[in-house]
Structure formats: C-alpha cells, structure tokens
Amino acid sequence: MGTSAALNSLTRHNTSLFLQTKNSHILVDCNGVCLQRLIGINFDYENLEHIFLTHRHLDHIGALSVLMQQVWLKSCHYKPAGQERTAPLHIYANKETITLVNSLFELFGIYDHPR
Numbered sequence: 001m002g003t004s005a006a007l008n009s010l011t012r013h014n015t016s017l018f019l020q021t022k023n024s025h026i027l028v029d030c031n032g033v034c035l036q037r038l039i040g041i042n043f044d045y046e047n048l049e050h051i052f053l054t055h056r057h058l059d060h061i062g063a064l065s066v067l068m069q070q071v072w073l074k075s076c077h078y079k080p081a082g083q084e085r086t087a088p089l090h091i092y093a094n095k096e097t098i099t100l101v102n103s104l105f106e107l108f109g110i111y112d113h114p115r
Contacts, residue, residue, distance in 0.1 A: 015031065015059070015060070016030060018037070020043070026051075029052070029053060030051065030060065030064040032062055035067050049087065050092065051091045051092070065108045071085075072110075072113045072115075
C-alpha cells in the first residue's frame with residue numbers, strides 16, 4: 001500500500017500495510033492513499049476489522065478520519081435500515097496515538113455520525 005519513508009514520490013507513498021488472513025482484515029497505518037489502494041485491490045473496505053497505528057506521526061494516521069468517514073458512508077449511511085454495519089472496527093495504538101486520534105475524530109465530527 002506504501003513503502004516509502006516520510007517523503008512521498010510519484011511512485012512511492014508513506015508506509016501502510018494491508019494484511020488479509022482467513023479470519024481477519026488488518027490495516028497497519030493509514031497513509032494518504034490507503035483508501036485508494038484498498039479499492040485498487042478490490043477489497044471492500046467497509047469490511048475492515050482492525051487498524052493498527054504504529055505511532056502518531058501524520059504520515060501514519062493522517063488519512064484515518066477520511067477512511068472512517070468513508071467506512072461509515074458505505075456501511076451505514078447508504079445502507080437500508082437493518083442492513084447497516086454492526087461489527088466494530090477496532091483501532092489499536094499506544095496511548096499517545098489514541099489520544100491524538102480521539103482529538104482528530106472529535107475535530108472532524110466522526111463521533112457525531114449516527115450508527
């Protein structure tokens with residue numbers, strides 16, 4: 001999904017990994033193009049179950065709010081009543097990173113979305 005360091009180029013993006021097992025779909029870090037990369041591999045991102053954030057740097061969490069909004073739009077807002085996503089999306093990180101993520105979610109109103 002991305003293998004570059006902090007600086008992007010036309011062909012390389014910040015680090016972000018997608019792991020798919022028999023039982024889980026895991027995103028490690030959320031760079032600026034992870035949503036497009038998930039779409040590009042035909043993964044239905046509304047089924048994402050786990051996100052691991054390695055640390056609080058912007059190139060690792062910067063697109064998380066957008067990803068969360070898109071998951072909500074696709075799996076809740078545009079679904080008919082009774083077909084919305086009910087499965088949790090787990091986010092794992094150290095305390096400092098979770099504090100920053102919570103602040104970003106509050107700033108962008110992610111927690112205000114119904115369902």
